[in-house]
Amino acid sequence: MTHRANYATLVDAIFGAGSATFDVTKTESNNVIGALANPKGFAEFKANYEERLRRIDAATKVDASLHKEVLGAVNRVAEDEWDGAYAELCALDYFLAAPLTGPDNVELDRTLPAADTLASEMGMQNANHDIRLKALGVSMDTKNLSDKTGQILEGIFDEFLKGIGIARMTIVPTYDHDDDFTPYVVNRPKLLSELVNGVDVKARTPRLTSQVIPGLSYEFAWNAGAYASASSYSPVEHATRHHTLLFGHIKKFSRVEPTAIVYVMFPWSGESVFNGFGKAEFQTEFGRQFDLAPGSRIP
Incomplete structure (x- = not known):
């Protein structure tokens, strides 16, 4: 049984036969459906995920308007956009638990005129929000706070x-995890070229220090063994350098009601530093950045 087929069995058992609409014959997998199909591990995650789906299913029985969009997200967990769909389900489950944001007070996948949002500044005709909390009058979009670098x-x-021509080999990068990810975006072609030209396959180059981005280096695991990397980290610096993430979603911000961007921190696709210290400090400082950023007020 493929990982997709195993997940389809779970989805159909909770939401009803035929609810899983993805191709179960494909062998592609991801961290979520792979963990669910693992026969020996991830017992706690499996139980938590099944309970989450059952809670959400119960909410759709109270508020039938949620059913279509919920099933859409549940099915996308098996597809390429699995991490974003998982983040949406986590956020929805959280809000559905409170009376003010529970069934009948939640609108999913809301489309509105671009003139009501900053999407109009980009020449768009419409804008979309993942969730609107009707009783509170707040629109929001859910994002996975992924490890972009x-x-x-x-x-x-x-x-x-x-x-x-190597199918699989571990490359261990060393870099400061509080760095801005933008230089990696801008210099991606140069970073690839640096590896191609700087690594001698026959001589098995053991280590390469980047000349493109200061502080970046690589260790190449040509042979079996233990490999390690080191970096410095400041949660405050991390939040300060990451505040531009908010402006990547500027089209979502409404002119007519409060808007929130909900970042879900998910360890299997998020930044590895969040598994250690400093997460609370990062969250606090990151939340402050939008108010501190020049031009952050919406006219």
Whole structure:
């Protein structure tokens, strides 16, 4: 049974036969459905996820307007956008638990005229919010606070290994996790070129220090063994340098009612530093950044 087929069985058992609409024959997997299909581990996660789906299903029985969008997110957990869909389900489950934001007080996948939001500044005709809390008059969008630097590097590593004909090899990067991810976005082609030109496959280059981004280096696990990386980290600096994430979602902000961007911190696709110290300090400082940023007030 594929991981997708295993997940489809769970979805149909909770939401009813035929609720799973994705292709169960595909072998593609991800961290969520892979954990759910693991026969030996992740017992706590499996139980928590099933309980979450059952709570959400119970809410759709009280408020039938939720059913279509909930099933859409549940099915997307098996697809490429699995992490975003998982974040949406986590946020929805959280809000449904409170009377003011529970069934009959929640509107999902709300489309509104762009003129009511900053999307109009980008020439758009419509805007969309994941959730609107009707009783509170607040619109929101849910985002996964993902490890953007790590994702960029993983993509570079995949291209590099494919180019040199190696199916699988661990590359351990060392970099400061509180750095701004923007230089990695801008310099992605240069970083890939640096690996291609700087690594001698025959000589098995053991380590490479980047000349493109200060503080970035790589260890190459040509052989089995233990490999480690080190970095410095400041949660306050991290939050300060990441405040531009908010402006990447500027089109979501409403001109007519309060708007919230809900970031879900999910360890299987989020930044690894959140598994250690400083998470509370980061959250507090990150929340303050929008008010502190120039031009953050919506006209």
